[in-house]
Amino acid sequence: xxxxxxxxxxxxxxxxxxxxxxxxxxxxxVALVRAPEGLTVVxxxxxxxxAERWAGFYGSAHDLxxxxxxxxxxxxxxxxxxxxxVASTFHADxxxxxxxxxxxxxxxxxRAGHAVATPR
Numbered sequence: 707x708x709x710x711x712x713x714x715x716x717x718x719x720x721x722x723x724x725x726x727x728x729x730x731x732x733x734x735x736v737a738l739v740r741a742p743e744g745l746t747v748v749x750x751x752x753x754x755x756x757a758e759r760w761a762g763f764y765g766s767a768h769d770l771x772x773x774x775x776x777x778x779x780x781x782x783x784x785x786x787x788x789x790x791x792v793a794s795t796f797h798a799d800x801x802x803x804x805x806x807x808x809x810x811x812x813x814x815x816x817r818a819g820h821a822v823a824t825p826r
Contacts, residue, residue, distance in 0.1 A: 708778040712815060713823040715762035718751040719802055721791055737793040737800070748793055748802070760791065760802040763815070763822070767797035775799070782818035783811055 719736065725744040737748040751759045768775050776792065776799050783790050783803065788811045791802040803811040812822050 708772070708775050709819045709821075710765040710775070710778065711821045711823075712763045712765045712779070714808070714812070714825055715764050715800070716825040718759040718761060718805055720749045720751045720755055720757050721760060721802070722747045722749065739793075748791075759805040761805045761808040761811075763801045763803070763811070765798050770796070776801075778818070779815065779820070782814045782820075786810055786814035788814060 723744055723746055724730065727745040728740060730738065730745065730747055735747050735749050739746040751757075763779065765775075765779070776794070779799070779801050780790050780792065783801070788803050788807045793800045793802070812824065815822050
């Protein structure tokens with residue numbers, strides 16, 4: 707299994723689906739995924755948003771040819787019953803979990819052998 711150095715991103719995020727859209731109407735997004743059924747938008751959450759907030763784990767850079775990296779993170783989360791949303795970058799993966807499950811997710815990742823740093 708791949709053991710990673712992960713950190714909890716200090717920001718919180720909102721997820722949205724915009725049916726039929728190809729690009730958001732504003733530039734306040736973090737990540738976009740365009741699919742046949744519409745646009746998925748990841749945005750920073752403000753402290754005043756009442757929608758479900760998501761917390762993120764981000765790891766050290768890895769080569770695109772590396773295998774099993776994402777599986778080593780989402781596998782333990784799945785076993786712990788923690789839902790995930792993943793936004794991959796060229797260098798690493800941002801793995802989002804519901805903010806209410808952040809402690810469960812952190813514990814599951816540590817039990818799986820990952821180092822997890824949390825914001826101070």
